[in-house]
Amino acid sequence: MKKKKFISWIPVLAFLSLLFFFSISSIIFPDKTYSAMENRMLTVFPKWNIKKVLQGDFQKKYEDYLSDQFWERDKWIAAKNYTERCLGKKETNGVYFGKEDYLFEKYQESDFDKKLIKKNVKVLAKAVKRWEKRYGKEHIRTLFVPMKEMILSDKIPAFAPQYDESEFLDFLEKEIPEPIFLSAKKCLLEKKKEEIFYRTDHHWTTQGAYFAYQLWAESMKITPWEENEYVKKKVSNEFQGSTYSKVNMGGKKDVIYLYYPKKKLKYSVNYNMGEWETDSLYDMSMLKKKDKYAVFFGGNQGIIEITTNVKNGKTLFVVKDSFANSFLPFAANHFEKTVVIDLRFVNAHIDQIMKIYKPTDILLLYNTVQFMQSKDINKLN
Numbered sequence: 001m002k003k004k005k006f007i008s009w010i011p012v013l014a015f016l017s018l019l020f021f022f023s024i025s026s027i028i029f030p031d032k033t034y035s036a037m038e039n040r041m042l043t044v045f046p047k048w049n050i051k052k053v054l055q056g057d058f059q060k061k062y063e064d065y066l067s068d069q070f071w072e073r074d075k076w077i078a079a080k081n082y083t084e085r086c087l088g089k090k091e092t093n094g095v096y097f098g099k100e101d102y103l104f105e106k107y108q109e110s111d112f113d114k115k116l117i118k119k120n121v122k123v124l125a126k127a128v129k130r131w132e133k134r135y136g137k138e139h140i141r142t143l144f145v146p147m148k149e150m151i152l153s154d155k156i157p158a159f160a161p162q163y164d165e166s167e168f169l170d171f172l173e174k175e176i177p178e179p180i181f182l183s184a185k186k187c188l189l190e191k192k193k194e195e196i197f198y199r200t201d202h203h204w205t206t207q208g209a210y211f212a213y214q215l216w217a218e219s220m221k222i223t224p225w226e227e228n229e230y231v232k233k234k235v236s237n238e239f240q241g242s243t244y245s246k247v248n249m250g251g252k253k254d255v256i257y258l259y260y261p262k263k264k265l266k267y268s269v270n271y272n273m274g275e276w277e278t279d280s281l282y283d284m285s286m287l288k289k290k291d292k293y294a295v296f297f298g299g300n301q302g303i304i305e306i307t308t309n310v311k312n313g314k315t316l317f318v319v320k321d322s323f324a325n326s327f328l329p330f331a332a333n334h335f336e337k338t339v340v341i342d343l344r345f346v347n348a349h350i351d352q353i354m355k356i357y358k359p360t361d362i363l364l365l366y367n368t369v370q371f372m373q374s375k376d377i378n379k380l381n
Contacts, residue, residue: 091157091160093246094106095247098155100252102199103199105149105246111163116373121175123380124364124377131362140180143184143365144181149162149163199252200239200244200253202241213330229261231261231262235256235257235295236295237253239253240253241291258329268306271304272302272304281306293325297325299325300322302345303345304339305339305340306337306338310336314334315335315337315359316334317338318331318339319365320342335361349379350380
């Protein structure tokens with residue numbers, strides 16, 4: 001009888017032993033402050049006092065701490081996801097395993113706040129009206145990049161639920177007048193057989209950005225450079241992007257190409273009002289790191305000034321998210337100066353910044369998802 005009781009306790013004791021082992025391991029091994037795999041800061045050991053313990057605040061933060069500092073966390077996540085994949089699951093941790101080794105984000109209605117979306121569109125429409133009076137509609141464009149999941153929907157698993165952004169794009173088109181409103185949807189759908197999005201990341205590839213550059217340039221009465229006017233150089237075949245980081249498995253490693261103009265152009269690139277300056281649009285050191293997409297301008301920056309030896313007196317003012325990073329090396333070649341603003345990293349009102357740089361042309365470039373979820377669009381107001 002005692003033997004049977006002991007045997008029944010074995011699973012419980014084993015579980016407690018494992019829990020004790022992993023808790024001790026998390027304490028023994030040094031804490032990590034940043035996860036390159038997930039591209040985010042990790043929870044550190046929380047400060048505590050009697051009041052926080054009694055209110056339960058410390059316990060919650062401690063659970064988050066243990067979760068983030070769990071011993072060999074990335075490997076355990078990969079093992080869990082691999083097991084689910086072997087069991088036939090088409091989705092894990094908010095990521096779909098698509099055809100041809102593509103990984104897709106799972107977006108749902110609950111991921112978007114309709115009030116915020118409406119507010120962002122109204123703020124943009126109001127800003128566009130101001131800019132139109134100041135610069136003229138022929139000098140202003142708002143370019144929106146549809147989500148990868150919309151353009152490559154045929155590669156998503158059959159019957160997988162996915163958010164439909166068509167209503168959002170229709171709303172934008174209604175609020176932003178022609179020819180100011182531009183959507184890259186049509187041109188990307190026409191080129192969907194090309195490598196226009198990374199398999200393991202949510203961003204478009206350099207070629208995808210090039211096709212959108214053609215669309216934008218033609219709408220601005222600018223003659224876009226042909227693809228054969230660039231030297232296309234492979235700089236990495238080891239890129240595993242943001243979508244891969246959510247599951248730590250699957251997806252074919254991506255190739256990153258950079259387009260170098262055959263024409264001899266000189267660049268002076270000033271970052272964040274003089275923090276540092278370079279003569280290249282690319283930060284090649286980033287190719288040695290996890291986020292290789294940051295090869296474009298070293299990643300997202302608050303303010304970038306690009307000066308070229310194109311003496312035409314024209315200044316392009318760009319308000320953007322990360323999708324613009326691979327677009328700018330094409331657009332900047334048509335202007336003497338290009339000023340780039342990322343609203344996430346600046347606090348000044350956008351019109352105040354415009355007064356400093358006196359642009360001749362304006363471009364707002366956003367991915368639809370990032371625009372819908374952004375809480376920084378209000379800085380255009």
